Amino acid sequence: MRKKICITVTALALVLCFAIGGTLAWLMDKTDSVQNTFTAGDVDITLVETWNTDSNNNGENDSWSAQMIPGNTYAKDPKVTVVGSEDAVDCWLFVKVEEKGNAQDYLNYSFTFDDENSGWTQLSTSEADGTTTTVWYREVTASTADQSWYLLDGNEDYTNGFVSVDANEVTKSTVDEAAEAELVFTAYAVQKDNLTVEEAWAKFAN
16 A cells, blocks of 8 residues: 555656646747738830831831832831830730721731731721721730730741732722721730730720
8 A cells, every 4th residue: 555655646746847847948939020012013015116217306206107009018017015024914915906998908918916826816806997907915924024026927028027009909090099098006915813815805995
């Protein structure tokens, strides 16, 4: 009986020692602070006509123009650029092409969009009052470098794009009507995150 009592007392003493030890020290740790910050995102695009000139010396490029002379070929190389920066974000890039004044009847040209490997996808097309309007788009991944695309195909003489006047369709009797022909390019861009391509275009189309 005495032996059992001693064992019991010893066991209680051990428990008590652990309890006392626990009040003297805590197991603790601390991490460095983590800051959550936001930076300003940006989408910036340009659309230029390389062959424009400043004929009146006002510091601004003239709108591209040429005489409607049957058989003549002219350099025309509209180029759209997504400007690179540290703040750039992924975006949807759109180009709206308006072929006005029955341009397809009087002018010869081809778009870079039509190449199946161009990276462009046709979103919509419509025709009204002698104007064909087509919208093309592509996804552009953010970059610190500029990313550019020419919109008209070139040939052996004009690498980045050209337009020629159809010698068969443009005659003395049709030249006035043919002179109404226009190719109009407009570029748009919007952030890609949280927007489908249809939702993104709707922000400009409405």
